[in-house]
Amino acid sequence: MLESFQIMQWPLLACLLLPGLLVYLGLHIVEREIIFVDLSLAQVAALGTCLGILMHYEADSWESYALSLGFTLVGAGIFTFTRTKSHRVPQEALIGIVYVVTAALGILLLSRSPEGNEELRRTLIGEVLLVTPAQVLRTFGLFVAIGIVHWFFRDKFLAISFDPDGAAARGLSIHWWDFAFYAMFGWVVTSFVQIGGVLLVFSFLIVPAVCANFLAEKLRSRLVIGWVTATLASIVGLYASYSIDLPTGAAIVCALGLALLGTIVATSFRKAKVL
């Protein structure tokens, strides 16, 4: 037990500290019905990393981080200006297109680099088991800072996600606040992808938020339910990864999947009782 704690303490801390903000942002994302925007932004960021590799920067150097952040900002700009009311071109379609085109571009770029395959795999599944203390603390610092900004301007951010028409009627600059939202969201996603990979970041964003939407209506209760779900699933996933010796990131994703399954079963029983 002592030994397992020693080995798993930083992955555990990463999975306890970092999803807090992801779950909150996930509620925004689910409400805006742009579920795949995180995959898309992560892929745009990965394209920046690919370019960095081609320019011979190490994947974890600041140059490569700056490149992926720069690309994320461009992605944030794209998603800001494609938020349309027109239903003839749903934003989800554009998000999907950005995802596949940047993924294909990444493959083209990395076909000239020997580390290509390894890097593409790493973006997808991450290495949460091998996270370093410095990585966890640095990312936690960033998340706290962005969390404070969100808390400070919560009226604006909540308005543009949950009631965009009302916000526009009150004279709020939707484009500006949208860009601020996507830019910070992209930064958060990029930082967490370096630790946990695309699969894990998607799961921490979306699964707890969906579970919460099944169980509650008020934002505050949804947030609490989301946090509890993320925490329990992380602990179960990490424990399973250690005791059955499974790849860590994938084990947590599956634990989150089980949590959702449990939630659906529980709510359908509740509905049956009400009927």
Next chain:
Amino acid sequence: MKISLCFLFPAVLGLAVVTASARLNVVATTPDLGAIASAIGGDAIDLTVLAKPTEDPHFVDAKPSYLVKLNRADALIEGGAELEAGWLAPLLEGARNPRIERGKPGRIIAAEGIALLEVPSVLDRSQGDIHASGNPHFLTDPVNAGIVAAHIARAFADLDGAAAGRFAANERKFAGELQSRLAGWQKALAPFAGRPVVTYHNYWIYFGHRFNLPMDLFLEPKPGIPPTPAHLAGVITRMRADHLRLIAVQPYQNRKTAETVASHTDAVVLDWPSFPGGPGTETYFEWMDFLVLSTAKAFAAQP
């Protein structure tokens, strides 16, 4: 919590004493090193091999058990020469085991004492996945296996003096068997000296060097870079012009690429396991037997 810890502590200490007086905990990064370590250590060591025989040794995915094994290890055997550069360092950082730090007797770097081939004069990433200290796949030459076996035996004796005699005896047995088998392998391949084998990755250069089989044509345009149509067309042209008829692929490489090239050149695709450890190739000697005999058979079957 405190009370339970107090109860645990004597048990943990007891456990540590028992394992210390028992067998050496050895971790090897790749199965070829594992096979040699097992021949030397016998039942005086507890051996764990990280990479699977079918896995690409350049990229190995981390699992929690790897950290546990590395954390408890008395000795770590790595190939060195940057073979494990992409994955071993973060694992070691996570395992936090001072006994196997670089420079400690518990850290055994097999490449030390080996004359490496293809040491680059200029380092340039544009040349593909080039290893700065030379080609790291040196255990495809059985003579190098003998050097590594002696190295491992010395290191084991330093770590566990009580079993030093057993390690030395096992090493003498390994060296003797190597000597007699090497003569047989060389005899089996002698009729085909100078006949090239096309390989997917620049993995077999030491094998080719030992048995005089040129291996300078690869399906990869540069080490680590997936085959491109233009490069494969060039390979096919050269194979036709020089009548090259053997293409060797390893388990983790794309066999379809080799089959496509073979269908255009009347060549035969040979499946060469990268490492000992598969069925019928458990030990280093069985593995080398398989490589030599399958190659000799394929050459003999050709016009």
